[in-house]
Amino acid sequence: MRIGIIGLGLIGGSFAKAYKKDGHEVFAFDTDKTILDFAKLSGTVDEELTDEFIPTCDLILICTYPEAAIAYMQEKGNLFGKRPVVIDACGTKEVVVDAGMKLAKKFGFTYVGGHPMAGTQYSGFKYSKENLFVGAPMVIVPPVYDDPVFLDNIKKLLAPAGFGSISVTTAGEHDKVIAFTSQLAHVVSNAYVKSPSSRRHTGLSAGSYKDLTRVAWLSPGMWTQLFMENADNLIFEIDTLMSNLKEYRDAIEKGDKETLYRLLDEGRKIKEEVDG
Numbered sequence: 001m002r003i004g005i006i007g008l009g010l011i012g013g014s015f016a017k018a019y020k021k022d023g024h025e026v027f028a029f030d031t032d033k034t035i036l037d038f039a040k041l042s043g044t045v046d047e048e049l050t051d052e053f054i055p056t057c058d059l060i061l062i063c064t065y066p067e068a069a070i071a072y073m074q075e076k077g078n079l080f081g082k083r084p085v086v087i088d089a090c091g092t093k094e095v096v097v098d099a100g101m102k103l104a105k106k107f108g109f110t111y112v113g114g115h116p117m118a119g120t121q122y123s124g125f126k127y128s129k130e131n132l133f134v135g136a137p138m139v140i141v142p143p144v145y146d147d148p149v150f151l152d153n154i155k156k157l158l159a160p161a162g163f164g165s166i167s168v169t170t171a172g173e174h175d176k177v178i179a180f181t182s183q184l185a186h187v188v189s190n191a192y193v194k195s196p197s198s199r200r201h202t203g204l205s206a207g208s209y210k211d212l213t214r215v216a217w218l219s220p221g222m223w224t225q226l227f228m229e230n231a232d233n234l235i236f237e238i239d240t241l242m243s244n245l246k247e248y249r250d251a252i253e254k255g256d257k258e259t260l261y262r263l264l265d266e267g268r269k270i271k272e273e274v275d276g
Helices: 010-021 033-041 066-080 094-107 148-161 171-192 196-200 207-216 220-229 231-254 257-275
Strands: 002-006 025-029 059-062 085-088 110-116 137-141 165-168
Touching: 002 010, 010 025, 010 148, 025 033, 059 066, 066 085, 066 094, 066 220, 085 094, 085 148, 094 110, 094 171, 110 171, 137 148, 137 171, 148 165, 171 207, 171 220, 171 231, 220 231, 231 257
Parallel strands: 002 025, 002 059, 059 085, 085 110, 137 165
Antiparallel strands: 110 137
C-alpha cells in the first residue's frame, strides 16, 4: 500500500513507523520542514506528500488538530479522487466528522472519522514509536454502518498499525464517552498537580501519584481545542465529579464514617463491575 500521513507528531509519526515497518510506502507532510526532513533521513518516510502523490495513496491519515484537519480537507479535497480512503485521527469527532462528511460529498472522496485510543504524556515525532497502537482500540465513524464489505476494507487498511480492536460508533456517542474516559482525566490530572503540596512530595509519593498525574504533562494547545469543541459533554462530567467530591468532603468534615465507607464501597463496586 501507499500511505499518506498529514502531521508527523506522536500519532502521525507512530503511524508512519508502523506502516513502514510493515513494508508499505509512506508519504508524509508536516508544516515543520525540519521534522519532515528528519523523518525522511531516518527512513520512516519515503517522500513528501505533494499534490501529485495525494490521489495515488490507498490511505490518507490526517493526524493534526481538528481545525487543521478540516482546513486540509477543504484545501485538498478536490485532489483526493476515488482511490484514497481519508481518515482523521482527531480526539473529538462531531465537529470534524460533520465537516469531513460534507466535504467528502462535495468532492467525491471517501472519508471516515477515526480516533486511535493510544498515546503518551509526550508529544512530537521524537516520541513516536512503531508499536504505539499495538493492542490498542481504534474508534471509527464511517459514512455507512450497514456495509460489511466497506467496514472490512477499513479494517484491512488499518491492520498494519496493529490495533487490538476497531469499534464503530457515531460522532455524538464518541464525544460523550470520550469526555469521561479521556478529557475529564486530563482536566483532573492537570488541576491536581496545582496543589501547593506538589512542590514537596519528593520521597513521599509512589504509584498512585504517578498514575494520577501522568497526563498532567499535556499539550495545552491541543487539549484547549479538544475541550472547547466538546464543551457541553466535558462540563457535564466536571459537574458530576464536583458533586461526587462534595459528598466525600462533607462526610469527612462531619466525621461521618458510615457515609464515607458507603461512598468508598460504591466506587469500589462500580470499578469492579466495569473493569473487574
